[in-house]
Amino acid sequence: MTCRARTKSDEQCSREALPSGYCFQHEKDYKTQLFKKKLKKMHRRVRTLSEKLNAYHRMIVDINRCDYIKYRLDQLEQHTPYRFICNDPRSKEEIEEIFDLAFDECQQSYISLLERRNAIIEYKPRFRN
Known part of the structure; x- marks a missing residue:
């Protein structure tokens, strides 16, 4: 039996075939x-x-950051809603330190972080077997 492979000139290889159907060189x-092909599939799987x-x-990280910010805001004023604490000019320096932002941007940052956290908590991933 001859090899099943085609050469560069599109002719049938004339060497003797191994049990796989290819000659030694073409089998390699x-x-x-x-x-x-297997490596490509594995890379794609690793990437996903x-x-x-x-x-x-x-x-x-978002959940931990939100919980940490709530904890720190709770230390500033315990019986006030967090959104109002973010606007309180009395503790401006502490709020800027907590958020690492300018005072004007802190409330918007807190609201967006809270929305992301709530979306994560409502998120239910579907796992495949």
Whole structure:
């Protein structure tokens, strides 16, 4: 039995075939192509899993940051809603320190962080087997 592979000049290879149906040289080429295909699939899978992992990491960071900010705001004034504490000019320096932003941007930052946190809590991922 002859090799199943085609040469560069589009002719049938005339060498004796191994049990796989290819000669020694073409079998190496065939295995290399198979390994490249498997490697490509594995890279794609790793890339998607790493993207998912990064998304989950960002979610955890947002939740932790929101909880930390609430904790620090609670230390400033315990019986006042957080949104009002963010606008209170009496504790301007502490609020700027907590948020690492200018005082005018703190409330908007808190609201957007709270919206992201609430969206994460409502998010229900679907896992495949």
